[in-house]
Amino acid sequence: MIPNKLLALGGEEIGARQTTQRSLILEYLRAQKTHPTAKQVYVGVQERLPGVSLSTVYRTLGWLRDEGEALELNGIDGLAHYDGDISDHGHFTCVRCQKIWDVELDLPQLDHRDFEGKTGFKVREQRLDLYGNCDSCGNKEDE
Amino acid sequence: MIPNKLLALGGEEIGARQTTQRSLILEYLRAQKTHPTAKQVYVGVQERLPGVSLSTVYRTLGWLRDEGEALELNGIDGLAHYDGDISDHGHFTCVRCQKIWDVELDLPQLDHRDFEGKTGFKVREQRLDLYGNCDSCGNKEDE
DNA sequence: AACTTATTAGGAATCATTCCCAAATGCAAA
DNA sequence: TTTGCATTTGGGAATGATTCCTAATAAGTT
Numbered sequence: 001m002i003p004n005k006l007l008a009l010g011g012e013e014i015g016a017r018q019t020t021q022r023s024l025i026l027e028y029l030r031a032q033k034t035h036p037t038a039k040q041v042y043v044g045v046q047e048r049l050p051g052v053s054l055s056t057v058y059r060t061l062g063w064l065r066d067e068g069e070a071l072e073l074n075g076i077d078g079l080a081h082y083d084g085d086i087s088d089h090g091h092f093t094c095v096r097c098q099k100i101w102d103v104e105l106d107l108p109q110l111d112h113r114d115f116e117g118k119t120g121f122k123v124r125e126q127r128l129d130l131y132g133n134c135d136s137c138g139n140k141e142d143e
Numbered sequence: 144m145i146p147n148k149l150l151a152l153g154g155e156e157i158g159a160r161q162t163t164q165r166s167l168i169l170e171y172l173r174a175q176k177t178h179p180t181a182k183q184v185y186v187g188v189q190e191r192l193p194g195v196s197l198s199t200v201y202r203t204l205g206w207l208r209d210e211g212e213a214l215e216l217n218g219i220d221g222l223a224h225y226d227g228d229i230s231d232h233g234h235f236t237c238v239r240c241q242k243i244w245d246v247e248l249d250l251p252q253l254d255h256r257d258f259e260g261k262t263g264f265k266v267r268e269q270r271l272d273l274y275g276n277c278d279s280c281g282n283k284e285d286e
Numbered sequence: 287a288a289c290t291t292a293t294t295a296g297g298a299a300t301c302a303t304t305c306c307c308a309a310a311t312g313c314a315a316a
Numbered sequence: 317t318t319t320g321c322a323t324t325t326g327g328g329a330a331t332g333a334t335t336c337c338t339a340a341t342a343a344g345t346t
Contacts, residue, residue, distance in 0.1 A: 015291080015292065016292085017291090017292055017343050017344070018344095019294080038334080039333080051294095052294090053294065055295065055296070055334095055335085055336090056293080056294055056295070058335075059335095074221070075217065076215075078221075078223065079333070092266070094264070103258060108251070112273065115273075121235060121275055122275045122276045123235070123273045124238070124275040125274040126273050126274070127271070127272045127273075128269065128270070128272075129271075129272065130255065130258075130266045130269050131267060131268040131270070132264055132268065133264065134262075134264050135264055160312050160322090160323060161313095162311075162312070162323090162325080163311095164324085180302090194326080196325065198303095198305090199325055201302090201303065201304075202304095202324085202325085205304095223303085288346090289345085289346085290344095290346105291344095292343075293343085295340085296338100297337090297338100298335105299335080300334085301332100301334085301335095302332095302333085302334100303333100304329105304330080304332095305328105305331085307325105307326100308325105308326095309324105309325085309326085310324080310325070310326090311322105312321105313320105313323095314319105314320095315318105315319090316317100316319080
């Protein structure tokens with residue numbers, strides 16, 4: 001009933017069990033074009049699994065993030081948003097309605113060796129975020 | 144006692160009053176190299192103004208953000224961090240200790256006209272964020 | 287089928303942030 | 317410099333996202 005592939009999260013998993021909740025949450029997340037909050041995932045998954053709990057949604061989303069199967073985005077609404085697309089892309093946030101869209105971008109792979117050399121820090125990921133007004137929000141400024 | 148310049152926030156202010164709290168909060172924020180949370184600003188300002196309230200700190204930081212005098216960063220700790228440096232720069236977040244540093248970078252001014260044309264969105268700001276491990280956190284992975 | 291252990295449901299606890307309002311203060315005009 | 321009034325503050329309550337806790341349940345193995 002539950003496709004095994006959905007939880008083929010690398011072979012190094014030890015003791016990770018395949019549950020209906022995990023399968024449906026990941027399936028739901030991957031089907032979204034927007035980037036839902038935990039609450040929104042909860043509501044969406046409830047349609048197929050009415051008894052699911054909010055705790056499980058939070059726990060599972062955190063687990064997917066730790067497994068590298070989902071991105072956790074820090075929205076300007078102060079909430080965590082989740083993105084099931086882990087390919088390299090950027091995000092656009094509308095500062096008015098606060099929705100988040102994907103942005104295909106050709107961000108040049110910046111050379112961080114200079115920064116790393118000066119600081120001793122190690123850069124592992126880079127994210128580009130755009131902010132502005134979306135189509136529906138009428139390109140109005142709020143200043 | 145309180146330098147006027149600190150609150151010279153553009154001439155278009157109407158009815159904005161210069162208070163000890165506002166002056167000290169902005170002064171404190173600008174003196175920080177790290178990017179403190181509201182609570183940290185509260186603690187820092189308390190040293191000079193013991194009676195200041197947390198409400199006022201939150202209210203004032205939001206006001207500075209709205210006035211364009213401070214940046215509000217969405218930390219991976221889920222908390223809002225504030226940056227009194229409004230010049231164009233990026234940020235590096237250590238995924239282990241969660242501190243945030245400034246990064247001087249020459250992010251090319253990307254051409255968003257293609258994205259804007261396709262979507263009808265209007266890009267007003269772009270931010271580049273780097274994530275990794277800082278010097279003190281020993282360049283260890285946590286996987 | 288029985289056993290072992292990871293996982294879940296559900297509610298309580300935590301904690302950042304916002305809201306509310308009476309008291310205090312900045313500032314302008316007299 | 318005082319007075320008057322609108323803005324701002326302090327502090328505590330309210331809100332809401334996220335985490336924590338634990339007994340019950342379900343996955344996977346023998």
